[in-house]
Amino acid sequence: MRFTKMHGIGNDYIYIDCMESMPDRLPELAREMSDRHMGVGGDGIVLICPSEIADFRMRMFNSDGSEARMCGNASRCIAKYVHDHNLSHNNPINLETLSGIKVLSLNMAGDNVKSVTVDMGEPSLNKDDIPVVNDDGERCMIEKSVVTPYGEYNVTAVSMGNPHGVIFVDNLEDIPFENLGPYMENHPIWRDRANIEFAQVLSSGVIKMRVWERGTGETLACGTGACATLVASAITGRTGRMATLKLRGGDLDIEWMADGHVMMTGAATEVFQGVYRRQC
Numbered sequence: 001m002r003f004t005k006m007h008g009i010g011n012d013y014i015y016i017d018c019m020e021s022m023p024d025r026l027p028e029l030a031r032e033m034s035d036r037h038m039g040v041g042g043d044g045i046v047l048i049c050p051s052e053i054a055d056f057r058m059r060m061f062n063s064d065g066s067e068a069r070m071c072g073n074a075s076r077c078i079a080k081y082v083h084d085h086n087l088s089h090n091n092p093i094n095l096e097t098l099s100g101i102k103v104l105s106l107n108m109a110g111d112n113v114k115s116v117t118v119d120m121g122e123p124s125l126n127k128d129d130i131p132v133v134n135d136d137g138e139r140c141m142i143e144k145s146v147v148t149p150y151g152e153y154n155v156t157a158v159s160m161g162n163p164h165g166v167i168f169v170d171n172l173e174d175i176p177f178e179n180l181g182p183y184m185e186n187h188p189i190w191r192d193r194a195n196i197e198f199a200q201v202l203s204s205g206v207i208k209m210r211v212w213e214r215g216t217g218e219t220l221a222c223g224t225g226a227c228a229t230l231v232a233s234a235i236t237g238r239t240g241r242m243a244t245l246k247l248r249g250g251d252l253d254i255e256w257m258a259d260g261h262v263m264m265t266g267a268a269t270e271v272f273q274g275v276y277r278r279q280c
């Protein structure tokens, strides 16, 4: 099985071109290929498939085998892949996802893809959309206090087509990330677990963040998580509607437009291609 290893500012996935055929037992394949010792190694797998309603269709599986409804960093890498591998010369490219069609704009330098801007669509703060277990009759969950064995934290729930819990802290160095991340990912307030973002606002236009992803654990970057963090920051008055999100793997420029759509711009990198011998 041929594959291409790519990353979006360090959020590394294994990309499989499924324009002709689709492997079976995808959760098992995701777990096996993502293993960093006995497989290829990655945060998960991403399938590039034909679509009847867009240019391409994305399916994305976390390293634990769970399928996600949207992946921001992978969307940018798909745009670069289909351009570089001559699958399409459209610009923008329409990508079908489980969270609707996303529009991917290639920012070119000559024939090289310098960066990609993704229209991530509109966020939702409605607890039913995230989904959050609704135990207090509130429509949204904004700065809700959650008591944990590691201290009390205020959580803001945002959907970018997938669930996010955003926690603002004074200093990212001072949090018990390895314990708090999985605890919050699996907290019973989430019906389907959640991606957890820890964010430190550095200025009105710069936010530093670390992310514990649902189904993968810590990643060096999370595109949907960066968008969710910007939205949470704007609605809680910490920043405006545009900021640079500084993640461990690099920066993303995010803007929450007046029309409600969130635009995310960042790099996409192809690292190597290979042939995988399936074990399962």
Ligand SMILES: N[C@H](CCC[C@H](N)C(=O)O)C(=O)O
Binding pocket: 011, 062, 067, 068, 069, 070, 071, 072, 073, 074, 162, 163, 195, 213, 214, 215, 216, 219, 221, 222, 223, 224, 225
């Ligand atoms: N772990 C996420 C999917 C990957 C999202 C992230 N890698 C991104 O770039 O948006 C979830 O289960 O919803």
